[in-house]
Amino acid sequence: MAKELLKGNVAIAEAAIRAGCEAYFGYPITPQTELLEHMSKRMPELGRTFLQAESEVAAVNMVYGAASAGVRVMTSSSSPGISLMQEGLSYIAGSEVPAVFVDVMRGGPGLGNIQPSQSDYNQVTKTAGHGDYHPIVLAPSTIQEAIDLMVLSFDLADKYRTIVFMVLDGAIGQMMEPAELPPMRELPTERPSWALTGKGNRDKNIVTSIRLGAQPLADFNDILQEKLAVIEKNELRYDELYTDDAELVIVAYGTAARVAHTAVKRLREENIPVGLFRPISLWPFPYQRLGELADRVPTFLSVEMNAGQMIHDVREAVGRDVELDFFGRPGGIIPLPEEVEDKVRAMWRQQELAAQIN
Amino acid sequence: MATLAFQQSEDKVLKPIEKLVYERPHALDETHTHYCPGCTHGIAHRLVAEVLDELGVQEKAILVAPVGCSVLAYNYFDVDGAEAAHGRAPAMATGLKRVNPDSVVFTYQGDGDLASIGIAEVIHAAVRGEKITVIFINNAIYGMTGGQMAPTTIEGQVTTSSPLGRDVAATGFPMHIAELLSGLPGTVYSVRRSLHDTRHIIQAKKAIKIAFEAQLQGLGFSIVELLSSCPTNWGMTPTDALDWVRDSMVPQYPLGDYKVVDELKRKRGRK
Numbered sequence: 001m002a003k004e005l006l007k008g009n010v011a012i013a014e015a016a017i018r019a020g021c022e023a024y025f026g027y028p029i030t031p032q033t034e035l036l037e038h039m040s041k042r043m044p045e046l047g048r049t050f051l052q053a054e055s056e057v058a059a060v061n062m063v064y065g066a067a068s069a070g071v072r073v074m075t076s077s078s079s080p081g082i083s084l085m086q087e088g089l090s091y092i093a094g095s096e097v098p099a100v101f102v103d104v105m106r107g108g109p110g111l112g113n114i115q116p117s118q119s120d121y122n123q124v125t126k127t128a129g130h131g132d133y134h135p136i137v138l139a140p141s142t143i144q145e146a147i148d149l150m151v152l153s154f155d156l157a158d159k160y161r162t163i164v165f166m167v168l169d170g171a172i173g174q175m176m177e178p179a180e181l182p183p184m185r186e187l188p189t190e191r192p193s194w195a196l197t198g199k200g201n202r203d204k205n206i207v208t209s210i211r212l213g214a215q216p217l218a219d220f221n222d223i224l225q226e227k228l229a230v231i232e233k234n235e236l237r238y239d240e241l242y243t244d245d246a247e248l249v250i251v252a253y254g255t256a257a258r259v260a261h262t263a264v265k266r267l268r269e270e271n272i273p274v275g276l277f278r279p280i281s282l283w284p285f286p287y288q289r290l291g292e293l294a295d296r297v298p299t300f301l302s303v304e305m306n307a308g309q310m311i312h313d314v315r316e317a318v319g320r321d322v323e324l325d326f327f328g329r330p331g332g333i334i335p336l337p338e339e340v341e342d343k344v345r346a347m348w349r350q351q352e353l354a355a356q357i358n
Numbered sequence: 359m360a361t362l363a364f365q366q367s368e369d370k371v372l373k374p375i376e377k378l379v380y381e382r383p384h385a386l387d388e389t390h391t392h393y394c395p396g397c398t399h400g401i402a403h404r405l406v407a408e409v410l411d412e413l414g415v416q417e418k419a420i421l422v423a424p425v426g427c428s429v430l431a432y433n434y435f436d437v438d439g440a441e442a443a444h445g446r447a448p449a450m451a452t453g454l455k456r457v458n459p460d461s462v463v464f465t466y467q468g469d470g471d472l473a474s475i476g477i478a479e480v481i482h483a484a485v486r487g488e489k490i491t492v493i494f495i496n497n498a499i500y501g502m503t504g505g506q507m508a509p510t511t512i513e514g515q516v517t518t519s520s521p522l523g524r525d526v527a528a529t530g531f532p533m534h535i536a537e538l539l540s541g542l543p544g545t546v547y548s549v550r551r552s553l554h555d556t557r558h559i560i561q562a563k564k565a566i567k568i569a570f571e572a573q574l575q576g577l578g579f580s581i582v583e584l585l586s587s588c589p590t591n592w593g594m595t596p597t598d599a600l601d602w603v604r605d606s607m608v609p610q611y612p613l614g615d616y617k618v619v620d621e622l623k624r625k626r627g628r629k
Contacts (some may be wrong), residue, residue, distance in 0.1 A: 022457065023453070023456060023457050025453065030473075049456045049457055051452070051456060053449070054478060054479075054482035054485075055478065057449075057478075057479075058446070058449040058452075058478070058479055058482060058560035059444070059449075061442065061443060061446035061450045061453065061479070062449050062452050062453035062456075063453060064442075064443075064446075064449075064450050064453060065422070065440070065449065065450035065451060065453020065454040065455075065456075065457075066453035066454065066456065066457045067453070068440050068450070068454060069453070069454050069457045069458050070451070071360060071457045073453070073457075087443050087446075088443060088446070091442075091443050106584050168513070196438040196439070196440055196454060196458070196464070197420075197438065197458055197461065198417055198418035198419060198420060198437075198438055198458070198460075198461045199416070199417055199419075199436070199437060199438050200417045200418070201417070203436050203439050204432075204435075204436055204437055204439065205439075206432050206433075206438070206439045206440070206441075207439075207440045207441070208423075208432070208440065208441035209441065210429060210430075210441055289524075321373075323460075
């Protein structure tokens with residue numbers, strides 16, 4: 001299939017359809033609405049389910065219902081809408097049914113604004129609802145990567161019977177880039193054995209997140225943690241640029257990583273040995289690989305479009321023996337490459353001075 | 359339906375019963391419930407199960423249980439079952455029905471669940487004419503949490519969160535769900551029945567059957583509100599509680615058909 005010029009939100013919606021999404025439930029919210037609009041046109045054309053819910057609260061529970069029936073189902077929203085979905089997310093996690101969420105993040109807190117942001121890092125990676133669990137969280141930085149990760153999201157959700165989040169900021173949702181869509185998959189003809197379809201001739205199936213006894217709930221949590229441990233081992237994804245000989249490494253994802261990428265390329269022209277580490281899976285977070293880099297690299301910089309959320313995971317990864325600094329723009333402002341370059345130059349001067357003194 | 363069952367005679371040989379007059383509905387599981395003595399949930403469960411049997415839809419039925427006393431209802435029905443978040447059963451049922459259009463999806467919700475925290479979900483399910491059936495238990499109180507005021511608590515009723523009796527000037531008025539939902543075009547059947555005596559129980563079963571028939575015919579959203587007793591949280595004996603349903607609840611919540619679309623009337627008329 002040839003490359004086309006595609007808008008982020010539309011490309012993601014079409015990729016989900018081609019990955020076999022059978023049902024979509026959502027609610028309009030900027031800056032993800034084109035995703036819902038594309039679904040509203042395409043899903044009925046294909047004889048699949050599209051429904052505009054009365055709220056994000058209802059949407060997530062419709063997702064829960066369809067997920068309980070064993071079909072590939074998704075919703076999409078943006079930060080305040082994801083806040084409203086937290087209850088349903090927790091029930092879905094407690095029931096171990098697969099479901100896919102797209103969060104096109106905007107600036108917060110509160111109603112905030114509709115500008116691109118990475119304000120939901122904590123909200124989506126640190127359980128996304130009450131109780132002990134993590135969704136898989138994937139963060140693309142190009143439209144092509146968003147397409148590819150959208151397909152992967154459905155496969156991972158099914159494989160682990162878990163929630164998969166794809167998080168991007170409004171910039172990737174709204175911009176256009178050349179990208180290639182995947183081929184259309186055939187829909188499965190059968191539902192999973194645990195799905196609610198009417199019992200027919202089998203024993204009844206139950207989808208529930210309630211375990212009234214303390215020990216049964218503790219046992220379930222143990223099983224859930226075991227599953228999460230497998231995911232942590234198998235589903236790490238990240239990208240690196242110039243980290244082989246870097247003495248200062250920027251850690252950034254999504255649009256912030258694109259900005260950092262430009263900055264790194266320019267700084268290399270000035271012979272500043274800077275590299276870029278880009279987590280693609282925000283949960284599981286690539287602690288180990290970053291830790292390995294920290295064995296050799298003395299200085300790290302977390303660049304985020306918020307007031308500093310991922311930086312706590314970066315700190316956990318690199319330990320206390322290395323320098324870790326932060327550059328971020330909250331409020332829906334995309335940092336400029338020049339700003340990141342200035343920050344890195346200043347850090348590099350300090351590093352060189354410190355080396356001379358030592 | 360089974361026409362024969364067996365009884366153990368003195369010589370331990372199983373012999374057919376001549377005429378079966380009563381048995382456990384197939385759509386009910388053979389188990390004990392956790393409901394309090396004298397609570398009418400057991401009656402409501404049985405009526406729904408009998409209707410599922412009579413309509414021959416046990417195999418394609420999916421129950422969505424609420425948060426409240428009937429949170430474990432799927433343990434008592436022998437049908438596929440889900441447990442929704444508080445008040446969200448109609449949304450979850452929507453998701454289930456949309457991807458399983460040939461199944462029979464019903465929610466079973468109490469008054470705190472449906473009328474308070476879940477009012478938006480049930481109204482919009484009705485607005486969409488969602489082809490689901492809602493069994494709505496109105497006992498004028500929050501049962502599971504220990505007897506707090508519900509949206510359906512009647513004026514002057516003492517609860518643990520309205521210890522001086524419900525003051526409607528401060529806390530609002532009792533909600534009339536069957537009437538409220540009858541005003542929506544997507545609703546095809548909205549009625550109120552009571553479970554306080556045998557005659558009314560038989561009428562309730564007939565209504566539940568029509569509500570499921572409405573779904574089977576693909577007509578739209580159907581709901582049966584059932585006035586029910588809560589002896590434990592009302593602080594009454596089971597029989598006094600049934601009398602209170604009759605004497606205090608029925609005058610506040612008049613029994614009747616608030617909406618029956620013509621398609622259902624015609625069908626009933628032919629019988």
